[in-house]
Amino acid sequence: MSDTSLTLARPPRLDSDENRSLSAQSPAGIYAVSARYVTKSYAKGPLILSGVSIDIREGETIALIGSNGSGKSTLLKCLAGVHPINSGEIDVFGSVITRKTKQASLSRIRGDIGFVFQNHGLVRRLSVLSNVIHGKLGDGGSWRAFHQAIAPREMREEALAALEMVGLADKIGSLAEALSGGQSQRVAIARALIRKPRLLIADEPAASLDPVAGSDVMTAFADIAARSRTTLLFTTHDLEHALNYASRIVALNAGAVVLDAPSASLSRASLAGIY
């Protein structure tokens, strides 16, 4: 293994008792995520999530499907502690998120999570290397991560290793604006990987890509998740992606779970009714 290898497995965190889940339904170490009766609305609007319960085992690859407005993206952001929930409880690697969870606890929880967005969210005028290092700007990261020129040596090496994992090490010096859509999305994956996440969350990662680039990105995701035993949760409208790359498919409709089944037991025809 090279000096720049990135070890994705990380030791479990020792959380304080107040954040440790007391729920018997979500024992830490078995489930990566366990959500119970989660509701969410924005301001005084209608409920986007109305009592969602979902368990995700460590190492599982879950596809979240559903029509626009079904609550997929909102659920991802609630599971990651980005958006506060109205009620219910979410256990993420043994740390509990409720309506009252403080920002400091949410920050610690987000430290275990990597995010990839539909529009990749790269800073176009910065290099690929700087963009990957940005993954360290988040919780538990460093202010020196805002540009590769001042980042510590080990951070630069980890970024190189993450880029090797997504097959883009040769683009390390390129500007992000010079990349294709598929390459940009793989850089976004590398940015998520440098956080050494235990849970990788991707919101429609292939939606803005052509079919070939979309499949490449999904293959990269699945490979990395399998190799590093990282739990992967992604949303998609592409039923082929859901069936081919996920071990389990969860469908949402109007903010409620309407299907939760192993992908091996499902087919394109059986999922057609979701939309």
Add this chain to the structure above:
Amino acid sequence: MSLSSTRSLPPRVAWPGALQFSLLIALAALIIASFASVAPSPERLATGIPRMFNLIGRMLPPDLEPGFLARISVRIVETLAIALAGTVIGVLLSLPVAWLASRGLSPLRGLEFLAKGLVSFLRTVPDLVWALIFVVSIGLGPVAGTMTIVIDTIGFCARFFAEAMEDAEKAPQEALRTMGASRFAILAGAVIPDAMPSMINTGLFALEKAVRSSVVLGLVGAGGIGQELEVAFSLFQYKRAATIILAIFVVVIVMEFITDRLRSRISS
């Protein structure tokens, strides 16, 4: 085929209501009154234009005496130094002010208007007024000129920097925010890199503006070539004044050429 409709057509012109009509009449009266009080009358033009030609005749040929040219050169360098130092300090100070003033990014959260108000105040007070204030408080000379340029640059740059920051691409900011990055990290990592070309453009415009301003600031004793121009006119040394005006023209043109080239490089 015949095209016909039972509906009536809208009027060709939307006539103003009573209030709008009254306001238009008031505006017209104001414009006419302004012309009557301050616009040049034909009689004054008839006497003024020949005088202007007479003055131009007395300015020619410009004074090219070597000792005077050397003194002018020193003043030109001083003028450029005032403009450059004032712009650099002003641009650097504009960054935090712009951050405080930018909607959605400011750590002041809801109180951005305070920073915006400060920037508006700095911008609306004319540079000559700032120069007078600094000449009185700091004393005659180039330091007062530099301070004036600093304040003028903050008023100019902070506004456009704040707008560039507000217009920066939202997706990278959202990505970093989701990862838990702080407001400052989002600013440094995503906002400033995206806004940088626009900010450099604004900074170059500020430098151009500062060179023009620093020329005039000398008229009120704030250092630079303007001070020499004021002395030349006061002592009726019109040939020397012509030399100074030509020197100012060359400096401003060269500065505009350089900043234009830099801007086109940045935009390409």
